[in-house]
Structures are given as structure tokens and as C-alpha cells.
Amino acid sequence: MSYINTEEKGSARVMHKDYNNTAAGWANESIAIAVAELLDSINKLYDKNPERFENSETSFSIADFGCATGGASITPLRTIIDRVRQINPDKEIHVYLEDLPENRFDLAFMTVQEGLKDYKGVFIMAAGKDFSQQVFPNKFLDVSFSSLTAMILPSHPAPLDDNLFFLVNTENAETERGQKWIEGLTKHWAQFMHSRKAELKKDGLLFVTVSVNHNPNKDYQIKENEFYHELVSQVVKKVLAKYNAEDKIASCMKTTISAYKEHFLDVCNSIPDMHVISSNDFDVKDIFYHEYVETRDQKTFGKYVTGLIQGWWGGVLEGGLAQQGMDQETIKEISKEVFEILPEFVENHINTYPEYYNLLTLAVVRTD
Ligand SMILES: C[S@@+](CC[C@H](N)C(=O)[O-])C[C@H]1O[C@@H](n2cnc3c(N)ncnc32)[C@H](O)[C@@H]1O
Numbered sequence: 001m002s003y004i005n006t007e008e009k010g011s012a013r014v015m016h017k018d019y020n021n022t023a024a025g026w027a028n029e030s031i032a033i034a035v036a037e038l039l040d041s042i043n044k045l046y047d048k049n050p051e052r053f054e055n056s057e058t059s060f061s062i063a064d065f066g067c068a069t070g071g072a073s074i075t076p077l078r079t080i081i082d083r084v085r086q087i088n089p090d091k092e093i094h095v096y097l098e099d100l101p102e103n104r105f106d107l108a109f110m111t112v113q114e115g116l117k118d119y120k121g122v123f124i125m126a127a128g129k130d131f132s133q134q135v136f137p138n139k140f141l142d143v144s145f146s147s148l149t150a151m152i153l154p155s156h157p158a159p160l161d162d163n164l165f166f167l168v169n170t171e172n173a174e175t176e177r178g179q180k181w182i183e184g185l186t187k188h189w190a191q192f193m194h195s196r197k198a199e200l201k202k203d204g205l206l207f208v209t210v211s212v213n214h215n216p217n218k219d220y221q222i223k224e225n226e227f228y229h230e231l232v233s234q235v236v237k238k239v240l241a242k243y244n245a246e247d248k249i250a251s252c253m254k255t256t257i258s259a260y261k262e263h264f265l266d267v268c269n270s271i272p273d274m275h276v277i278s279s280n281d282f283d284v285k286d287i288f289y290h291e292y293v294e295t296r297d298q299k300t301f302g303k304y305v306t307g308l309i310q311g312w313w314g315g316v317l318e319g320g321l322a323q324q325g326m327d328q329e330t331i332k333e334i335s336k337e338v339f340e341i342l343p344e345f346v347e348n349h350i351n352t353y354p355e356y357y358n359l360l361t362l363a364v365v366r367t368d
Contacts, residue, residue: 138198150192223355
């Protein structure tokens, strides 16, 4: 008897196995900006509760929610560990890598173990569970960290067939579809916050980064909307049509929403005993676009951006089609075709490619 539902092949949320090589460098640009905020929050934690850091009898526990294959976990983990060890070189540290059960934890372990191998007394473990629910025991964690993950919803709150993900803007925010997406985010984010609160010790820190949209959209966000809209209509729809699978388009889109900063903050402020200690947003450089500006090498740009998109969407495309009951052979053909066409599409759409993305860093402390 099997305890695993083998009917559900793939998942529409986890990252591609090549995420570290294709997308983690791009994501790490946001980490480079966020670490200063993270360090500042850890210092505030120390000021509030020095005993937590100075006592060598207890361990210090850190969880990374949505670790994927670990390529973007090392810098934030090292930032926290270095600060803790600066205060107390003997402090034992427990690191928990967290993601959905179907995530490639093998790759995450290899990457993070390698990235932290020079520390003694740092123990790396993992938890595979949907983080909408409580993952760790009550009052268990000192620091919960999550980068570019909490804006991924468990499912599509309303059908989406014209963009790879939902970007809130002044035109769609008040529509029925926009309202459903915002309600979906509010529900998911509130669940996330309540679950993280339960796991945090008193004075524990939740540090989250999410991509957000400005109200009204910044110029590069207007471009972003156009770029991904055209990608769907000119590439994805055409390939699906070739396989008589146009009706499956909505299942291939991400469940990600790029909402306004207020949508996240309003929920944080409604959770009792969770106090926002900082919330800032930054324009993060798209590393591939900025390299292209230097080199003017369109081919390399097309290749890198295709890799990036495959990193965060390839698994969703294949998983979404599998959930619709499509056979694996056809799925592989569709995926291959889409990612073969993409480099040229990207090369021809540099003028609408977004030069930046907007990142919200949120630091929240449990006060009770
Ligand atoms: C865009 S990747 C971000 C990876 C990495 N943190 C970074 O900064 O590059 C999002 C990750 O969140 C995970 N994820 C999405 N929804 C989740 C959920 N409900 N529970 C646990 N993990 C989730 C995905 O599987 C994926 O690995």
C-alpha cells in the first residue's frame, strides 16, 4: 500500500532543480540589500533580550522558510550566525531549512552545508511542510527568516491567463478579479503570520522580504506587467495551442501576487502581540539587465533571463499541466518548446524588460 498520492505528479509551486544556477544570483541581489536591515533587527533583538544571546546553556534557532535549493540561504544565515557568535562564540546554533515536502531538499542540504562548513556547533536540519500551517513547536524559534516566498499563494484566488503572475495596479485593484487576489493574499499572509507567531519565542524575530508593487506603479513595474503579458500571449498561448491545450493556460500561471506594501502591513498590524519594528522598500537591480547595459550582448541577456524565468516558473508550468492530467511526455515537449522560444522573445523585448524589482523588507517581533 502506498501512502503517497502518485496521481499528483509535480507541484505547481516548488522551484526548478537548476534554481541555484539560474535564479539564486538574481535573488541574492535582494539579499545583499536586505542583510543590513536583518543585522539591524538582530541588534535590536540583542538590546531587548541580551540573555538570549549571552547564555551558552541554550541554543539559538533559526528557520529559513521557503529555502528552495539553498542558493539564497547562505548570506542571511551567515549574517545571523556571525552576529550571534560575535556576541557569544560558544553559542550552539540550530538551522532549519523549510519548504514544501516536494522541494529538492537534497540540493538545499548540499548547498547550505557547503556554505556553512567553516562553522563549528552549527547544526542543519530540515522541515518539509506547507508554511501556511504551524511547522515548528510553540515558542521554538529565535529567528524566522523568509526571502521572496510569502507572496506565493496556495492556489489561484481567481483565474489568471494573461500574465505569469498577478501584479496589482490602479486599473485592476478594484476589479472583481483584483479584489479576489488581494483577499487571497490577505488570508494567506494572515495564516503565515499567525503560524510564525506561534513558533517564535518571546522577543523572537520574523524577518521577511517580498516583492511588491508601488501605488501607483513605478515605470519599471509598468514594463514588467507588459513584458510578462506579452510573454504569455506570444509564447505560452501559442505553444499550448499547438498541443490543443489552450484551456490549460490558467493552470500554468504562478500563484504569486505582487501587491502593495500596505496589503502586508495592514495584516501585520492586526495580529496581537506582533510588533513591526521596520518596513522599508528598495529598488533592487535586475543583475541580467544591468550586465546587458554594460555588454550590449543580447544573446547572453536572452539566455540568462530565460534561465531566470525557468528557475522560478519551469516547475510551475510542468506541475500545473500535470495537475490538469496531461501526460509527462507532452508536458516535457511543451516545456522544452517554451524555453527554446524564450531567448529570442527576451532579446526582442528588451525595451519592456524591467530594470529593477521592488523589495519590501519587514521585521516583526513577538512581544508576549
Ligand atoms: C521564489 S522561491 C524563493 C527561494 C529563496 N528563498 C530565495 O530567496 O531565492 C520560493 C520558495 O518558496 C517555497 N514555497 C512556496 N509556497 C510555500 C509554502 N506554502 N510552504 C512552504 N514553502 C513554500 C517554494 O517551494 C520555493 O522553494
